[in-house]
Amino acid sequence: MLEVYNFKIIQSGKEIEVYDYQTKDIVRGYKRRKRQTKQQIKQRIANQTKTEQLDMYRYKKEKEAEEKKQKEKTKFSIQRTRSSIRRLTNANPQLDKFLTLTFAESTTDLVEANKLFHLAMKRIIHAKPDFEYIAVVEFQKDVDYHGNKKENGGSVHYHLLCNIKTIIKRDRFEWERWFQNRYWKYGFVKIKDVNRVDNMGAYLCKYLSKEMFDKRMFRKKKFFCSRNLNKPVELTGIKAIMFFDKFVKELPLKFEKIFESEWVGKVKYTAYTLKSDLPSNK
Incomplete structure (x- = not known):
């Protein structure tokens, strides 16, 4: 189903993000043109005339x-990736x-x-x-x-x-x-209590170093999560406007910026924090 909108809200627990698209309407639901395969690209190059292939300046x-x-x-x-992790984290404050x-x-x-990681997770979930x-x-x-440079790179x-519940009787x-x-028989474990941290998503994102996005991570999953988590809620169009007027409009502004890109045009981005959690989808 085709959807056109210029106003969007993402609710992640108490954290609210507002996107006001000021110069372009966002369109969803249309079928994208299929990307060319490597074979098709090679074939297109092979079909070019010699003059085109020798045009080094254009190349x-x-x-x-x-x-x-x-x-x-x-x-x-x-x-x-950072936004996905931050929002999912903020939608699940029980992770402490x-x-x-x-x-x-x-x-x-x-x-x-x-x-090995997934085997460990299965052991924990089973128990x-x-x-x-x-x-x-x-x-x-x-x-x-x-x-000194490591021969095979970092581990x-x-x-x-x-x-996870720690046992109080143990230090x-x-x-x-x-x-x-x-559960984790392959190495070492460190645990820290973070139940007093505000905006946990921003806290976790501080640990996302450049090494997370190196070439070894290309086209690989950069994070995993259990299936039973709360998901961020996205509202668009009139539903987003009604939500904003009812719950967000009178809140103090936490953050604001205006950015522009080729795909979405000029966008005003604002962020707020609710005074209390609203019902969210599990």
Whole structure:
């Protein structure tokens, strides 16, 4: 179904983001033109005349334009990933433990590391069906403590926000050893209580370093989450306007900026915090 709108709200728990599209209407629901496959691109180049193929000036210009476009896509992908993690985190304030899982031996194979990670998550969920988490995948730095470059690059590790219950009778280090022996048998565990942090999404995004977006992560999932989490709620058009007038209009403004892009035109972005949670979809 085709949808046209110029006003959008995203509610992530108490955090509200407002997008006011000032110069372009946003259109959803239409079918995008299929991208050309590598074989089709090769065939198109092969069908060009020799004169076209020898036009090096035009070739260089097209290559530069393509490289610029790819950089913009990469930048957009990073921003989209950060926004997705931030919103999902803010929609789930019950996640009040910050857990870091590392490998005892250097593990640079992302596919193998993710297999071990998912096995560990299955062990926890089997024992604790109400376990919820958001996990961010990262590589450690490519140089060691002395500044020497690591042969196979930095090892994979995971940062999790979760609702795991610690055992009060044990101190933190004893609990970490217990968790390591029971669920994460591949390395080390660190846990931190973060239930006093405001805007948890912004807090987690501080841990998203550049290593998260290196070439080894290309076309790979950069974060995982359990299926039973609250999802951010998106409203567009008249529904968004009604929500804004009823719940947001009188709130103090937290943040405001105006940006412009080729795809969405000029946009006014504002952010607010609700005084209390509103019902959200599970």
